[in-house]
Structures are given as structure tokens and as C-alpha cells.
Amino acid sequence: MTETTTQPALRLQDIVKTFPGVRALDGVSFEVMPGEVHALLGENGAGKSTLMKVLAGMYQPDEGLIFIGGGQVRVANPMEAKAQGIVLIHQELSLAPEMSAAENIYLGELPCKSFGRVDWKALYARSNAILERLRCRFRADALVADLSIANQQMVEIARALTVDARVVIFDEPTASLTDAEKVVLFDIITDLKAQGVGIVYISHRMDEIFTLSDRITVLRDGAYRGTLTTAETDEDAVTRLMIGRSLDLSQRVAAGEVGEVVLEARGLSCAPLYEDVSFQVRAGEVVGFYGLVGAGRTEIAETLFGLRTPNAGTILIDGKEVTIGSPQDAIRLGISLVPENRKEQGLVLGMNCRDNMTLPQVGDLTTGPFVSGGAEVSIFDQYRDRLAIKTPSWRQPVGFLSGGNQQKIVIGKWLSMQPRVLIVDEPTRGIDVGSKSEIHNLIRQLAGQGYAVIVISSEMPEVLHVADRIVAMYHGRVMRSFNAGEVTEDSLVQAISGIGNGKAA
């Protein structure tokens, strides 16, 4: 650590936070000096968000110490964090849309006159002053619902400026901003920095980190991996630290023969989510879609499954053009989707394992007017054995299973439909490390059995591990596509960060 005479604005020491089955933070240390922009980097699931929630008082660490301005503190809840001058600007906006910007800025701390009446004059005057400082063009009495997303984010930032902030944490602040708005945001950050505020800046975008930050700290798998001084390092060094482990591809399950093209997209567009996307998936291969959150990958999957209507382009199955207007169409064509969010989109948590697994095909398992429970159980047994699902009984509600077993139920649900194309969106999100490799091997095996598989992932080791080909996406466009043998981690990171986008696929 660099020894300086000034105390850090904020220092974390050996923070440990565990959730059932997951060690989300494993002895992480981190500090921000006053007037410093300290970037925090790591892949999805590396522990950045958890760390920030510990800082903001939303989570209590199991072990470790927090120092603010040199003194040790306990941050029991978000109000206390705010009182200590720690302000978190959320990635997801948490505003009340039917209230004015001013009311949102001072939510919970509205200036009062006697008898608890709101001092509207003071409220608007103060809010307008802050908005002017942020160079916002809207007035404080504007309804938040009427503001653009970028302006809503400004309201969120304005809220942070009402307190005397020592540390401001920006969590992916540019995700929804245009380039012009980004410039304004960077000016604000520079202003704050000049005032001696410590800034924690979380982002995936290398270019932003290198323009803004003074130091960069990298997390991986919940552990601290090192801190670099921005001026003395380069993107390669940061990328190496982020990815870390050398990938052992020798252990990966060999796929079988690659067959004919099963699914093809030509110039598929669903503006503004993604545009002009073309790719092919062959029987027996895994195609990985890699990119940042918001790059349009999930939306492509939803289009293929009939949940979105494309506004241009064609989808071909076995070389024949098809229209997929609904999930029913997709299922009939043999396309199945294991969604990103299994609890919200994939499973009926209160329902038992068997019923969840047979849900899409229960209409074909009838004798007379009634569902044949026996036929259902035999399908369940078959896929429980094939996928090694651990559950005491088919009667167990799926909500009680572990994440890995829940995911297997969703996969089993679709395999039992005998699909040709299996789309798996974020296959291992929220699944512990041990089950991850099991799911990865399963995906490889499925390709080996002749399924055409698409895997969407935000985790580089995952795509490198499972995919035969990788399609790198950035901002709704395909930047490059790689064969598994020729890809390098640097080129992947660059492709999905929008660096060197001259090379088309």
C-alpha cells in the first residue's frame, strides 16, 4: 500500500461475506483516498456489487473492518452509511416516478416548516441549485416519470449531493447514458474529485476506466486480486488480472461430430436492442454469445423463442425460412429456451419437481381427460437419472432445491421435449462453483449428443470453457466471431468493450 500522510477517505480490511453455499467476498481489502477515483473491476459475480452493498450498509460483513476517515465504524444500515458520508448511486434507479425531481432529491429529508408542512420554496430553491451544479436542463418541479433515463440518473446523482459526501460510489453509471451525457457525468466526477471526495467507480468499460481513474482494483471470484496504478499499467495487464487463471481446456468434454446447420439468423434486427445480427448454429456444436449486460444477447434469445418480434431479418431452420410468433411456434420448431432468471422466468417455485419438468408437454401425457401421473413420473425419473438431479422425491417443491438442481430441472424440462436447438441464457448464474463445472460438462455432452446449443454468458471462463465458437457482442451488434481454438482473452475483452471495432466478423 502506498504510505501517505493523509488518511484514506474509506478503507476496507479483510471483508468476508458468505451466503448459503457461496463465499461472495473472501477477505477483500480496498481503500479510496480523498480526491481519488478508484476503479473497481471484475467479471459478473466477482463480488463488486456485494462489496458495494457492504459499504452502503445494505449487507453486514461476516468478518473484516471498515474505516472512514481513519476511524473504525460499523455501518448497520443505509441511513448510517449516508450519515457517514458514503453515498451509493445505484445501477438500477430507485426513484418514485410520480413525484417531482425535487421531492425525489430530498426524499425522506424534505425541508419543513411548522406543523410538518413542506417548505416548498426552500425545497425547489435547493434542488434547482444542485441541478444547476450538475448542468441539468430540467427544473426541479419536473415529474420524474417525464424525464429521460439519463436525466433520471442525474436526479439520482443530485440526491447524492444533498449530503456532505466523503465517498461517492458509482455503479455502472454510464450503462444508459449517451456519449454527450457521459461527458457531463465525467465533468461532475472531476468536480467532486477536486472537492476532495473519494470516488469508487465500478464499470466494465476499459476506456472509461482509463480516462477517469487513478487506481484500479480487481476482484475475481470474491477475492482481492491486486491494485494497479492507472498511469503505470495498460489494458492487457488489467485483463490478465481479471481473468487470472489459465484455462485448462484439456479437461473439457469433447464434442461429437459437427453436423448440418440447424438454426440460422440473417440480418436479424430488433432495433434499438440489437441490429443486423447474423449467425449459424450447427448440430453438435455450442455457440457462445459473449458480451456485457445490455449487449442485446438475451433479446436475441427471446426473439428466437417467439417472445419478441424482430423488425428485420430472417430466421431459418434447416435452411427453411420460419416465422416464430409465439413460444408455441418455437416449441413446435424444436427451439427451447432456458431463461436467464430461472426463478422468475423458468420455474413455478411452489410446484413440485415433476410438475415443473413436464409443464410444457403435460398436454401429451393424458389418458382420457386426465393427466397420467405415472407417465409423468417416468419422464421425471428418466431425466433425474440422466442429469443427476438431487432431490429426495419428485414431490419436493422446486423452491427447496439448490440453484444447480433447479437449473437442471429447467434443462430437463426442455430436453424431455426432444428439442433440436437448446438456448441457455446465463447457465450458471447464482450457482455455486462446484455445480458450475457440472453444468458446463452437461452442456458439452448435450452438444455431443447432436443438439445445436447456444450459450449466452457474461463470464469469460464460461464461454471459453463450453463454446466451440464465440460471438462477441457490443451494444447490440456482433463485433467479431471466433473459433474456440484461435481466441485470445485479450481479443475477447476488446471486442466486447468496443475497442478496436474495425475488425468485422
Add this chain to the structure above:
Amino acid sequence: MSTTNATTPGPAAAPLRWLMRNPIWGFVLIIFVFFSLATDHFFDIRNFQNIMVQTSTIGLIALGMTLVMINGNIDLSVGATLALAAAFAVDVQSWAMFATWGNWQIFPAVCAALLVGIALGALNGFIVWKTGVDAFIVTLGAMLGIRGLVFVYTGESSFYAMNFAYSDFSALSIGPLPVLALIFLACTLAVHLLLSRTVHGRNAYAVGGNREAAINAGIRVGPHMMVNFMIIGFLAALSGVLLSTQMGAATPNLGRDYELWVITAVVLGGTKLTGGKGDIIGTFGGVLAIGILRNGMNLMQVPAFYVYVILGSILIAVLFLDKQFNRRTQGGLRL
């Protein structure tokens, strides 16, 4: 169902576990014993027949409400639908074109009433499906609108059944069972099988449990919900027909507050307002609980207003206990 490889609990524990899952039946048992001991006239076959006939009206609608509520919807328009169907049933049989049909004039009248119920249910369901407006709002509007139509149709006065065969129907019995009770029991069995054994029933739980997952599984959620609204419309109309046979008339205020009684019965039976959970066995228990309470307190000559107070308290108490109980059993479930 030849294979059961799950571990079955010990035989002694089984009835107890069943009661834990269906606490309303424990409550039914308690009040049954209580009223049997507390009053002279409760434990009597004729009183039981009474209870069955009295509960059949609310009970029939509660069957449909269970389906709709498992979907995560609700139908507030059932009382008004009941009144409109009853008005049709009594009025159509006296139309001039059926004057020479003798007792057969009842047939087109009942058909008209049931069709009205199905059509109104279809309308509710269609609006919920196509507009995405919450079922509470849609059927609240329908409740007001249909009740208005009843008053327009009847001209604010009652219709009386001129064919005595119609009003005699309610007094018929097969063996010890009154026909009205028999119809209710038959419908209960049918809806129970529909819900527990058919694809439609399975889909009902999926739609209510996680609508997005149901869509992703290829279930056509809109049409599915519409069918359930048609079923409850049919059952409300049937209930209206049976009620008008009991009274020999259809009054414009028939079925007022029925939606509240029905929802109370269904919720007492363990169906969740949020959807995804519930069954007909519970609903049947909820219906019986209300029927026995009203009957028993009436026999004890408790003034009717107190019945409301007590039922309201019991509703809240039962749901509170259910919540406590479920929180404990679902401790490991992170939803």
C-alpha cells in the same frame, strides 16, 4: 399411478398431516361438535339437509372462484351475474313463444340463463386477456355494470315464476339428498377432478404460480384465464337459477354481497389471493364452515349482525394462523 418411490410417512401421522395442510377442516370439525353439543336442533338429518341447500348457492360460485383465484385473478361480478341469470331464468319461461310448451318452457329459460352467465364470464376474461387490466378492476366494473343491467331489465321489480314445476324443483330429493345439494356435490366433484387431474388444472397452478414461466413453457395464458372466467360465469348463473327456484322469483337485489361470502369461503379454504395455491377440498371446507356457522348461530338465536362480526374475526384469525404456520414450514424456501 403404479410407482410411488417417495417415502410415505407413518400411518398414524397421515391424518394429522392432512389436517395441518387443510386447517379449515379442523375448524369445521370443531364447530360441528360445538353446535351439536350447544344446541338441540343442530345434529339432525333435516338440519344437515338445510345446511347443504343453504350453502349450495355460495358453494357453486366458490368452486369457480377457486379456479379464478388460483390463476391469480378474482371475479367480483358473480353476485350481479347471478341476479341477471336468475331474472332471465324466471322471465324467459313466461315468454309467449313458449306458452304452449308446458313444463318444457323451463328448459329454454334455464339455457338462456346459463348462456348469459357464460357470456358475461367470457367478456370479463376477454377484457382481462386483451387489455391486461387487473381482474379486480375489470370485474369491479362488471359488478356495477351488470347490476345496472339487472335493474334495467327487471324495471326495479321482481319477476315471479308462473310455472309451479319450477319452484317445486327445489323441494325435490333423491333419497336423503335434496336435489340442490346433489347438484352442488356433483359440481364439486367435477371441478375437483378438473383442477387436480387435467391439463387445464395443472396449467391453472402454473399460470398463477409464475405467469412468466407459464408463458415460457408455451401455455396460452390469456385463453386459459378466459376459460376459467367462463366457468365461474356458468356456475354463478347456475347458482342464480337454483336460488330462484328456491324463491319462486327473481329479485333485482338477488346475490348482493355474494362475492364477499364466496371470496371469504375460498380464502378460508387455503387458496391464496396471489395465485398458484389452493384446492377444491379446502374450498369445500370453507363453504361448509360458513354454512355451519350461519346455521348454528341462527339456531342459537344469535342476532344476524353478530354472525358478521364473528365471521370477520374468524377470517382474519384463520389467515393469521395460516401465515404463521406456513412461515415455519417454508423456512428454507427463499422466494
